[in-house]
Amino acid sequence: MARLIVLGGGVAGHTTATFAAKWLGSSHEVMVVTPNAKWNWIPSNIWVGVGELSKEDVTFDLAPVYSKAGISYKQAKAVAIHPEGKDGSDKPYVVIEHTSKAKAGETEEVEYDYLVNATGPKLNFGATPGLGVGSNLGEHTVSVCTADHAEHAAHELKICIDKMKSGETQKFLIGTGHGMCTCQGAAFEYIFNIEHEIAKAGVRDKAEIKWISNESFLGDFGMGGLHMKVGGYVVSSKLFAESLYAERDIEWIIGAHVNKVESGKASYELLDGSMHEEEFDFSMLIPPFAGVGLKAYDKAGEDITATIFAPNGFMKVDANYAAGTYENWKASDWPRTYQNPTYSNMFAAGIAFAPPHIISKPMSSVNGTPINPTPPRTGMPSGIIGKAVAHSICDLITKGDGAHLHEASMAEMGAACVASAGKGILDGTAAAMTVFPVVPDFEKYPGTGRDTEYTFGEIGLAGHWIKHILHYLFMWKAQLKPGWTLIPE
Amino acid sequence: MIKDLIQYPQTPPIEFNAPVRFFNEDLFNLIDDLKDTMKEHNLNGLSAFQIGNPHSVIVVKDKDNNYIELINSRIFFKKEKITTNETTTYFPDINIDIIRDRHIKVMYEDREGSQKFLDASDEFAVLIQRKIDYNFGANFSIRLNDAKKEQLDMKLEHGIDVVIDNSCPTNFKRDKVLKVINILLAISLIAVFSKYFISDDAIVVLSEYLNNGFYLISSMIIFYTFFAYWEGSKYTNCMSCQIGNIIGTALFHFAKLIALITLKYFII
Numbered sequence: 001m002a003r004l005i006v007l008g009g010g011v012a013g014h015t016t017a018t019f020a021a022k023w024l025g026s027s028h029e030v031m032v033v034t035p036n037a038k039w040n041w042i043p044s045n046i047w048v049g050v051g052e053l054s055k056e057d058v059t060f061d062l063a064p065v066y067s068k069a070g071i072s073y074k075q076a077k078a079v080a081i082h083p084e085g086k087d088g089s090d091k092p093y094v095v096i097e098h099t100s101k102a103k104a105g106e107t108e109e110v111e112y113d114y115l116v117n118a119t120g121p122k123l124n125f126g127a128t129p130g131l132g133v134g135s136n137l138g139e140h141t142v143s144v145c146t147a148d149h150a151e152h153a154a155h156e157l158k159i160c161i162d163k164m165k166s167g168e169t170q171k172f173l174i175g176t177g178h179g180m181c182t183c184q185g186a187a188f189e190y191i192f193n194i195e196h197e198i199a200k201a202g203v204r205d206k207a208e209i210k211w212i213s214n215e216s217f218l219g220d221f222g223m224g225g226l227h228m229k230v231g232g233y234v235v236s237s238k239l240f241a242e243s244l245y246a247e248r249d250i251e252w253i254i255g256a257h258v259n260k261v262e263s264g265k266a267s268y269e270l271l272d273g274s275m276h277e278e279e280f281d282f283s284m285l286i287p288p289f290a291g292v293g294l295k296a297y298d299k300a301g302e303d304i305t306a307t308i309f310a311p312n313g314f315m316k317v318d319a320n321y322a323a324g325t326y327e328n329w330k331a332s333d334w335p336r337t338y339q340n341p342t343y344s345n346m347f348a349a350g351i352a353f354a355p356p357h358i359i360s361k362p363m364s365s366v367n368g369t370p371i372n373p374t375p376p377r378t379g380m381p382s383g384i385i386g387k388a389v390a391h392s393i394c395d396l397i398t399k400g401d402g403a404h405l406h407e408a409s410m411a412e413m414g415a416a417c418v419a420s421a422g423k424g425i426l427d428g429t430a431a432a433m434t435v436f437p438v439v440p441d442f443e444k445y446p447g448t449g450r451d452t453e454y455t456f457g458e459i460g461l462a463g464h465w466i467k468h469i470l471h472y473l474f475m476w477k478a479q480l481k482p483g484w485t486l487i488p489e
Numbered sequence: 490m491i492k493d494l495i496q497y498p499q500t501p502p503i504e505f506n507a508p509v510r511f512f513n514e515d516l517f518n519l520i521d522d523l524k525d526t527m528k529e530h531n532l533n534g535l536s537a538f539q540i541g542n543p544h545s546v547i548v549v550k551d552k553d554n555n556y557i558e559l560i561n562s563r564i565f566f567k568k569e570k571i572t573t574n575e576t577t578t579y580f581p582d583i584n585i586d587i588i589r590d591r592h593i594k595v596m597y598e599d600r601e602g603s604q605k606f607l608d609a610s611d612e613f614a615v616l617i618q619r620k621i622d623y624n625f626g627a628n629f630s631i632r633l634n635d636a637k638k639e640q641l642d643m644k645l646e647h648g649i650d651v652v653i654d655n656s657c658p659t660n661f662k663r664d665k666v667l668k669v670i671n672i673l674l675a676i677s678l679i680a681v682f683s684k685y686f687i688s689d690d691a692i693v694v695l696s697e698y699l700n701n702g703f704y705l706i707s708s709m710i711i712f713y714t715f716f717a718y719w720e721g722s723k724y725t726n727c728m729s730c731q732i733g734n735i736i737g738t739a740l741f742h743f744a745k746l747i748a749l750i751t752l753k754y755f756i757i
């Protein structure tokens with residue numbers, strides 16, 4: 001009987017574990033190690049952050065779902081990986097630290113045959129002075145990265161709306177809190193949802209809403225922008241976003257590295273090296289992401305973290321990490337199987353894998369500060385990768401070491417983004433966009449790197465309905481309710 | 490080499506540009522072609538997109554008539570809005586008011602790939618903004634609101650300057666009724682399939698709700714027909730084609746409803 005341990009029960013890890021358990025049945029063990037008791041459909045945190053949904057609407061308890069699926073579940077966080085075992089045993093194991101109330105702080109060694117690292121990102125608030133400490137959010141801004149953060153954000157937003165109702169003007173600053181952030185899409189959704197709520201409350205004239213991001217053009221989204229066919233015309237996300245911001249009267253600052261946050265004030269550096277400040281009453285700045293800080297040791301107990309993980313803490317997989325400068329980047333640099341090159345029984349899925357390089361054109365200020373979005377690994381690729389990894393491991397277990405590994409390259413998959421721009425059954429809007437492939441392939445699609453035949457974009461009520469239906473579908477799927485396997489990642 | 494300028498009604502052979510990655514002979518030739526074409530047509534700015542090349546390259550003339558080569562340019566700072574009256578080589582005979590930024594800061598690369606910055610104001614800033622729009626695959630029509638876009642289409646198709654008063658508006662209130670009908674149809678469709686996920690007791694309740702929903706939808710289609718006729722009658726110029734349109738739309742939605750009822754009959 002083989003044991004597969006999945007570290008992290010988020011979008012990628014949950015997908016890997018649930019499919020592996022289904023395909024392997026009871027003859028092998030699938031175990032999930034994840035610190036939270038609840039699963040969170042993170043994309044819907046945006047609506048929690050404006051008070052349109054509650055934390056309960058976007059989360060559910062993991063234990064009963066895993067028990068139903070026959071998955072062993074440890075509410076704990078992984079601390080270290082020992083891929084060669086230890087003195088006296090060749091069996092690889094992970095050291096975990098329990099986080100449940102009953103066992104908090106206890107450590108345990110759990111042996112594995114196969115390991116999937118799907119620990120997602122460390123929310124690295126500490127990278128920007130004042131934004132927070134380590135992975136903890138600071139006091140000056142809000143966040144929507146977790147359901148708890150989002151609830152707090154909704155509370156702060158309500159205070160601002162009340163102030164505006166009593167005649168005060170409020171400044172809102174939404175975007176990215178560092179030059180190396182990803183997830184611009186989430187901030188994009190949040191700014192438009194905030195604008196929508198403020199307008200709904202009848203106090204739009206009292207709000208000054210501003211966007212700040214590390215993108216070198218509006219609508220870059222960390223993918224070098226996307227293009228969509230709207231009514232037969234191909235429109236760049238830059239022009240699409242600029243029109244939308246202008247229509248909703250939202251100003252923007254781009255090419256910005258936020259380098260300090262204080263009470264009511266964010267300081268930032270622009271691409272030309274100039275330093276500026278922006279005041280705010282309410283601010284949501286996405287933190288940069290890093291790996292969660294797992295350590296790795298060899299049999300002798302020597303630290304091999306640098307062999308297994310990239311300097312940013314994400315796990316090395318079958319990517320080309322020696323691609324060099326921008327002009328040498330190729331679609332084929334991107335990983336296909338997500339297998340660790342040193343230990344073939346270890347894989348990474350979702351945000352936890354180390355990308356070979358960014359997707360957008362690299363940029364830095366004259367002072368040498370990198371100011372460019374890092375590559376997004378959104379829900380859809382995370383789920384698809386998680387499923388492919390589950391497939392590979394199941395085949396390795398059932399067919400032996402020579403089994404063919406399943407592939408899911410981000411340079412060969414498209415992504416569908418449905419970005420909410422306001423929630424409401426009849427007045428909601430969302431921008432639905434597709435892009436193919438996520439990572440441009442300049443060899444296959446000379447010039448632009450993308451296939452415009454597979455691009456599509458639309459903004460309107462229909463998009464909102466799609467987004468809303470997706471919320472229910474993914475919550476349904478993650479709870480393994482009837483028909484869950486039919487719902488695509 | 491002088492290149493042909495792409496002009497309306499020709500569709501540009503490429504849809505958008507991508508960053509320049511190689512600073513080599515091909516790039517230098519492209520820049521030379523842009524300059525030759527500018528000289529031939531007496532232009533003060535040209536984007537590679539306008540001659541059908543898929544790279545982010547712009548050549549502009551500054552106020553002293555020096556050529557500035559902007560590769561992979563980005564506007565990262567802007568200040569003060571102005572309305573400018575613009576024309577462009579794609580629509581040579583058309584002038585349109587567009588809102589632009591009066592002062593901009595541009596980051597770009599030169600032909601060696603070195604990072605450079607440029608401050609531009611007024612006409613020069615507007616010129617660069619227009620060329621950067623082309624880099625991203627669009628002419629100035631992208632900056633127009635729906636009403637102005639419609640005016641532009643009229644002008645292009647019929648040479649008419651303004652939309653004639655009392656012509657058919659493009660947005661009717663009846664479209665909102667239609668939207669609600671479509672939403673109800675979509676919900677009912679999802680509800681029919683939700684049968685597979687709910688208990689037998691719940692199916693009985695669902696079936697009742699669906700039947701009531703079908704009555705509601707059919708009443709709304711009837712309401713739509715009369716309301717649309719009344720609303721359309723306010724626009725005398727467009728009534729004849731509207732009647733056909735309204736009847737067709739109503740029948741189409743009735744057909745959708747009948748299909749849904751049939752589906753429900755077989756599934757539930």
Ligand SMILES: Cc1cc2nc3c(=O)[nH]c(=O)nc-3n(C[C@H](O)[C@H](O)[C@H](O)COP(=O)(O)OP(=O)(O)OC[C@H]3O[C@@H](n4cnc5c(N)ncnc54)[C@H](O)[C@@H]3O)c2cc1C
Nearest residue numbers: 008010011012042043077078119120186350351377378379
């Ligand atoms: C506000 C917001 C909105 C978003 N909206 C969208 C959207 O609309 N569409 C979209 O496609 N994507 C969206 N995304 C991105 C999407 O949420 C991520 O792509 C996706 O969650 C990544 O999945 P993952 O499994 O890699 O990471 P996560 O889902 O973050 O899961 C990681 C898991 O690992 C656990 N973990 C952490 N440390 C450890 C440890 N040491 N040991 C064990 N487990 C650990 C975490 O608790 C978590 O459960 C959004 C993201 C944010 C923040």
